[in-house]
Amino acid sequence: MMPTPLLSIENISKSFPGVRALMDVSFAVQAGEVHALVGENGAGKSTLMKILAGVYQPDSGGLHWQGQSIQLRSPADSQRLGISIIYQEFNLLPDLTVAENVLLNREPRTRLGLVDWRALNERTRQLLHDLETDIDPQALVQDLSVAQQQIVEIVKALAIDARLLIMDEPTAALNPTEVGHLFGVIERLKARGSAVIFISHRLDEVFTISDTVTVLKDGQHISTSPAADLTREEVVRRMVGRQLQDIFPPRLQAQGGTPLLEVHGLSNDRLRDINLQLQAGEILGLAGLEGHGQRELARALFGIEPIHRGTVQIDGQRVYLRHPEDAMRQGVAFLSDDRKMEGLALTLGVRENVALPNLNRFSRFMMVQHEDERAVCGQIVETMAVKTPGIEQPVRLLSGGNQQKTVLSKWLISQPRILIFVEPTRGIDVGAKVEIYRLIHQLAHDGAGVLMVSSDLLELLGLSSRVLVLREGAIAAELAGAAATEESVMLAATGVHG
């Protein structure tokens, strides 16, 4: 007989205006197991987790905790039971330090009742140490990269001794090494008898770490089965409802002619003497370990980071990129990896966000032509299959993956000649990824040049015609065709073979 589950979810339903997010969902989570929750963007995963965290109340259905019926009316109720959650969207306070964020409202006190700063920083350092990162507890959160912010979110959740730890896409912004450290922590929690609910769109991670896999589709529970009984293909079939083939489109060849983009001797605080060429029709991947300059290079080429030395040419003409505006005038599009801070105006609607970089195209005499705007925005939203009740929906109400699709949309319709994409598929489900790869491929095929940074090495290798590996701000290797493999990239990135 099965032991009493730690948590059983019973016939939970939840609707939002215009959206049925969850319909009659039931399954159980056992103590000491890692329970993966998978499903397409907008399937209802985060909504269900927010119900477990006491953020939302279900419209109907109930929860049992160790056999007892419970009501979670607030996040405090949920925390009291020992449920800790890493939300998909970050909730850090940018003006505070890492340590202050991690132990917010739980600061250790001195005997006088004041905050014990030494203990605060020490305790945080300890927690960070478990994940083997070198983030300084006293650094300000606003100075951290997206990956570092994600780690701080994880550490914040670990600071509570949780019976059930919910992780909503904790790995979307992490590189493989960081994911490895996270899995180490998950194993330790499991050994202690805690349960973990793990949400990820990377199925290889799901199979590495989980004991049980639950699939949601369109708000409905499809299945809960032991991971050992499943294959990757089977999970995809249950998630998407069909078989998926050809994840990556055929590799493209550079089209020749004057390079679209040519960089000579580019240097700044983080980059050293970068030389590169991007041809029309080419997808150029930038690889390397986190923090070795790939992001900075991408940003410098969009006028976000200063260029101290060196030249940039577009179509053989020297250009000066001081602001994104300058780069856009040259036909450059840039997708930031930080969609919340840099990609979206969350309170505005899908249409307004998608239109923002394209207003010139939608306007005549400085007046916005609403018909054009609505037609083009509606079209791309459909192509990208953004799940939303309409193009006027505020983007903050979309699921994480659908927000990412919205940011992608705004750049895909900008008719760019050079696309700079940093982590384009962050938080995107397996089915939608295929569609996005196809669109990027199509743009390149039609004569655009693509510069791509991704911590997902398989994706980078699968799409790129050529890969540049950066190490310590300089180009360490250029790998093309069959020479570009996971091993060769990692070797060049770590500099092991000299």
Next chain:
Amino acid sequence: MTTATSITARLIEQYRRSPLSRVQPVFFALVGMVILLAIVSPRSAEPSNLINMVRQGGPLALVAIGQTVVMISGGLDLSVGSVVILADVMAAQMISGDESKVIPVVLLVLAIGALVGLANGVLVVLLRVTPFIATLGMNFIVYGAALLYSGGAPRGDIPPNMRFWGNGFIAEVIPAAAVVLLIVALIAWFLISRTVFGRRLTAIGANRRAAYLSGVSVRRVTLLAYVFSGLMASAGGLLLVAFVGVGTLEVGTDFLLGSIAASVIGGTPFEGGKGTVAGTIAGVLFLMVLYSVLTALALPVSGRRIAEGVIILVAVALYARGRSG
């Protein structure tokens, strides 16, 4: 008990789904305030009196529309009160009853307002002074200039051809000031919701960084917002002096707080990112009716001030709560 809560829940749900929920709360507040006025003083709520409020509210409405534009971008313009005063005393003194001087002086005063706005914009955008400090400082400077110019005692008066636009009536029923307001409101509405400028303005308020990375020239748009606000504040001052007939140095705080309160009550949050001209005008009318209610209650001036302040704070606080929920 449970049935009661479930019925309320159902009602709330029905309201949310109905088209009514899209009407901004300020319009309900306005209607409520008019009904209150009709109760405490039936005479004041007669149509002719209500129309008169539009006339009296005209100057504040112009200033508030400018304030709204700056607030949509996430900024704040604390200099509007002094710009109103400067426009007011300059116009009275320079025109001094001479009808032929009206047009050149009006243009000059508008230009000075725009120039003050430009100075605010330069402080905020190029020198990166926070809007609060930059425009507060500008408020003192401009007030000082008004004092200096008038020698502490405003002189001069406004000739009939200009006074008409402040307190006259077209066809004996339509206040000319309401026509001015309508025209300005239409232009501002067009600017905010139909032009590329308006869309960029909103985007800057909603997420400045994302707007910048989408190619929006954040500096230029912000600068223009302050210029527009300066222009509207001097227009408000002109309409005021046309209404009153002589210059005054006293009204600064009323216009400063009034313009911010009307914007916020009308649905423009302090953080920016949204706001409408219609909402702001309704906010101004709400304030005008509120003043009438307080007058009708025959409270002493001190009591009126306190009541005004409390009601504005409550309205603003309610708005802030409604949004986060």
